[in-house]
Amino acid sequence: MAKDIYIGEVSENKEIRPDYYLMKVKLPLSFGNPLPGQFVMIRIAGLHDPFLSRPISIYSFERAKSALIIALLYRVVGKGTQILSGLIKGSQVEIHGPLGGGFEWPEQKKQVVFIAGGIGIAPLSLMAETLCRDACLPRESMTFYIGAQTAQSVIGLERLNDLCYNVHVCTDDGSLGRKGLVTGLFQKDIKKYPADATMVYACGPKGMVRALSKLFRGSAFQCQVSLEERMACATGACMGCVVAVRGEQGALAYKRVCADGPVFDLQQVIWDET
Amino acid sequence: MEVNIAGLRLKNPVMTASGTFGYGEEYSDYIDLNELGGIVVKGLSLKPRLGNPPPRIMETTGGMLNAVGLQNVGVDLFIEQKLPFLRSFDVAVIANIYGESEAEYAQVARALSRASGVHALEVNVSCPNVKKGGLSFGADPKAAASVTRRVRAETDLPVIVKLTPNVTDIAAVARAVEEAGADAVSLINTLTGLSVDLTTRGPHLKNITGGLSGPAIKPVALRMVWQVAQSVDIPVIGMGGILDAEDALEFMVVGATAVQVGTANFINPRATVEIIGGMEHYLKVHQIKDVREMIGTFNVA
Numbered sequence: 001m002a003k004d005i006y007i008g009e010v011s012e013n014k015e016i017r018p019d020y021y022l023m024k025v026k027l028p029l030s031f032g033n034p035l036p037g038q039f040v041m042i043r044i045a046g047l048h049d050p051f052l053s054r055p056i057s058i059y060s061f062e063r064a065k066s067a068l069i070i071a072l073l074y075r076v077v078g079k080g081t082q083i084l085s086g087l088i089k090g091s092q093v094e095i096h097g098p099l100g101g102g103f104e105w106p107e108q109k110k111q112v113v114f115i116a117g118g119i120g121i122a123p124l125s126l127m128a129e130t131l132c133r134d135a136c137l138p139r140e141s142m143t144f145y146i147g148a149q150t151a152q153s154v155i156g157l158e159r160l161n162d163l164c165y166n167v168h169v170c171t172d173d174g175s176l177g178r179k180g181l182v183t184g185l186f187q188k189d190i191k192k193y194p195a196d197a198t199m200v201y202a203c204g205p206k207g208m209v210r211a212l213s214k215l216f217r218g219s220a221f222q223c224q225v226s227l228e229e230r231m232a233c234a235t236g237a238c239m240g241c242v243v244a245v246r247g248e249q250g251a252l253a254y255k256r257v258c259a260d261g262p263v264f265d266l267q268q269v270i271w272d273e274t
Numbered sequence: 275m276e277v278n279i280a281g282l283r284l285k286n287p288v289m290t291a292s293g294t295f296g297y298g299e300e301y302s303d304y305i306d307l308n309e310l311g312g313i314v315v316k317g318l319s320l321k322p323r324l325g326n327p328p329p330r331i332m333e334t335t336g337g338m339l340n341a342v343g344l345q346n347v348g349v350d351l352f353i354e355q356k357l358p359f360l361r362s363f364d365v366a367v368i369a370n371i372y373g374e375s376e377a378e379y380a381q382v383a384r385a386l387s388r389a390s391g392v393h394a395l396e397v398n399v400s401c402p403n404v405k406k407g408g409l410s411f412g413a414d415p416k417a418a419a420s421v422t423r424r425v426r427a428e429t430d431l432p433v434i435v436k437l438t439p440n441v442t443d444i445a446a447v448a449r450a451v452e453e454a455g456a457d458a459v460s461l462i463n464t465l466t467g468l469s470v471d472l473t474t475r476g477p478h479l480k481n482i483t484g485g486l487s488g489p490a491i492k493p494v495a496l497r498m499v500w501q502v503a504q505s506v507d508i509p510v511i512g513m514g515g516i517l518d519a520e521d522a523l524e525f526m527v528v529g530a531t532a533v534q535v536g537t538a539n540f541i542n543p544r545a546t547v548e549i550i551g552g553m554e555h556y557l558k559v560h561q562i563k564d565v566r567e568m569i570g571t572f573n574v575a
Contacts, residue, residue: 005304005544043541048489048517050333051334051338052540052541053541096543229328229329230333232331233294233300233539233540233543235296235304235543236296236300237295237300237301237539237540238293238331240330240331241330242328242345254327259300
């Protein structure tokens with residue numbers, strides 16, 4: 001019985017930007033080190049409205065002597081996240097995870113590009129950190145593109161500046177970095193990157209991912225994208241969180257974001273069907 | 275804690291509800307499947323089914339809507355790839371079957387009856403999310419009886435017919451399938467529902483409507499199990515919004531011989547075993563020797 005539901009203790013839960021919260025949860029060491037791209041299901045024990053747990057990717061983690069502390073970055077978008085945002089230090093939460101497969105690192109790649117939209121920064125930041133540390137990738141080979149609505153919603157810039165040589169920022173209103181969309185920002189630079197030697201990691205809103213999908217279609221760029229869908233069981237049983245992908249022989253198949261993902265090869269995702 | 279459903283021995287009355295527990299393997303990391311009374315696997319069709327396009331689920335107050343549309347590997351792949359794993363456990367395996375026509379129900383039933391490791395069939399005449407078959411059989415007593423007879427003729431395994439609540443008189447459908455040779459009935463499947471996205475003024479689900487499950491439907495389920503239990507002589511398997519041992523026992527009080535736990539698995543993968551533990555505890559505290567003493571003891575005086 002490898003997987004389990006853990007009772008975690010909230011050690012910190014603060015609004016770092018308007019509507020953006022960073023929650024730290026203390027878990028037993030048996031939770032294990034999460035892989036970048038993995039997520040947890042979080043809920044308040046005994047609470048049945050909202051009924052389902054909420055999937056949140058892991059932003060960072062630290063191993064202390066007697067506990068593992070995971071950090072979850074989330075934006076308040078509905079009832080579930082609203083209730084989470086009200087939890088105080090010492091509150092107990094049920095944590096199911098770590099779940100899903102993480103990002104992969106093909107070692108033959110020379111360049112890494114991260115493209116994050118909004119809260120999509122969370123799993124990509126952990127991946128950048130992991131590549132720096134474990135794959136010993138030099139800062140020079142990693143570039144981060146961040147898109148957000150306003151300067152207020154650009155999160156974790158200091159951490160990324162330490163990890164990546166180039167961090168490009170754009171905002172919808174131009175209050176920080178360039179004005180415009182992150183896909184446009186990347187598109188301007190695309191020729192700088194050797195398509196077959198570059199690994200792209202992306203996470204963000206559907207519109208951004210869809211635009212990237214168009215941009216990479218037919219190119220040699222490999223892009224791993226972390227997708228988000230409404231989720232119920234997170235064990236792979238309910239078939240609720242599926243996305244359309246090209247399956248065997250290119251035929252349409254519905255794959256589960258929780259169990260087959262959340263990271264998918266962007267070239268395999270079919271957008272017209274969803 | 276042992277109960278018997280038409281010759282099918284269950285070590286306790288708690289089964290998993292079809293479509294909420296995959297093929298068992300999805301939950302084997304969380305619980306010991308040997309502890310369960312039975313595992314009802316995801317609905318199986320003759321050929322693999324793609325299922326409905328997403329979004330397929332939407333949370334609602336005290337529950338959720340789903341319109342998965344019976345995405346499954348098909349009966350052949352199930353027998354070849356999923357059943358060997360289930361055979362390694364000492365647990366009753368109930369295959370939920372679905373067809374677009376009576377002939378398909380019969381073919382799926384035949385294939386599963388020949389396979390080793392299937393202990394009963396649950397006939398799904400109640401899925402609200404498929405265009406053909408499903409609900410169209412279950413909403414009409416005659417059609418439900420006809421499917422039941424076809425399946426009955428194909429198998430020596432106990433035949434359980436899973437009923438839909440989306441009818442005016444569920445007891446009439448239950449009586450019809452009993453007459454047609456069903457060994458037991460299970461109820462309720464999900465209630466057809468709708469969720470509106472006010473921003474787009476469209477539906478939250480691509481399929482527009484979906485099946486409502488979770489604690490929100492428990493009172494409806496209890497009422498229907500109570501009605502059906504009074505109308506038929508075959509065992510009734512109750513389900514609909516069971517979250518804990520008390521919920522499960524309430525279903526037994528109104529006449530269920532066994533229960534199925536569904537949506538609760540989504541919010542707690544250990545729900546089934548916790549319910550079993552809770553029931554044992556209840557019996558002990560109340561000095562009840564046999565769980566069967568609870569069945570049909572509903573007191574309306």
